[in-house]
Amino acid sequence: MATGDASRPLRADARRNRERLLGVADETFQAEGVDASLERVARRAGVAIGTLYGHFPTRAALAAALLRDRHDALFALGDALPGERAERDALAEWMRLVAAHAVSYRGLATFLSRGAGDETSDLHADCARMAGITERLTTSARAAGVIAPGTTADDVTAIVNAAAWTQEQSSPGQAARLLALGVRGLSR
Incomplete structure (x- = not known):
């Protein structure tokens, strides 16, 4: 199941990762701007860049969620x-x-x-x-x-x-x- 599949709820760990990514992205974008490094966002959230892209396939998808x-x-x-x-x-x-x-x-x-x-x-x-x-x-x-x-x-x-x-x-x-x-x- 793709984490972006809206028809099924996220597993608890995937939901925690998504929420952590959103929190860190918000802090990072406030400090560095909307063009901040997504690799840095993933690293600060304690996840791999693939996890970030699994939840938010593009920078626009991440910004839209924020x-x-x-x-x-x-x-x-x-x-x-x-x-x-x-x-x-x-x-x-x-x-x-x-x-x-x-x-x-x-x-x-x-x-x-x-x-x-x-x-x-x-x-x-x-x-x-x-x-x-x-x-x-x-x-x-x-x-x-x-x-x-x-x-x-x-x-x-x-x-x-x-x-x-x-x-x-x-x-x-x-x-x-x-x-x-x-x-x-x-x-x-």
């Missing part, structure tokens, strides 16, 4: 927008939420961008859902006339990615400033 709960929470917040908020405020809030998420691990924004275009990636559906929420909120704000008529979801994503990169390279304060400037720049 991000599953975070993505579910992010999507729930995004799905609830605009709710009581005006369209511009809802879009700005989504941009802040996604930028904050993108710095969970250094390099995550770039990593997710790569996963978005790869339909075989375990992250493809999550990236598509994130893009869908961005598109919906951008379209709603544009229709309400609160952002410039030519503004696209790709414009919004570019601003969010720039803010995430800025936080990685500079500071959270500078990233927040850049995001606020971006929101003001989109606004009418």
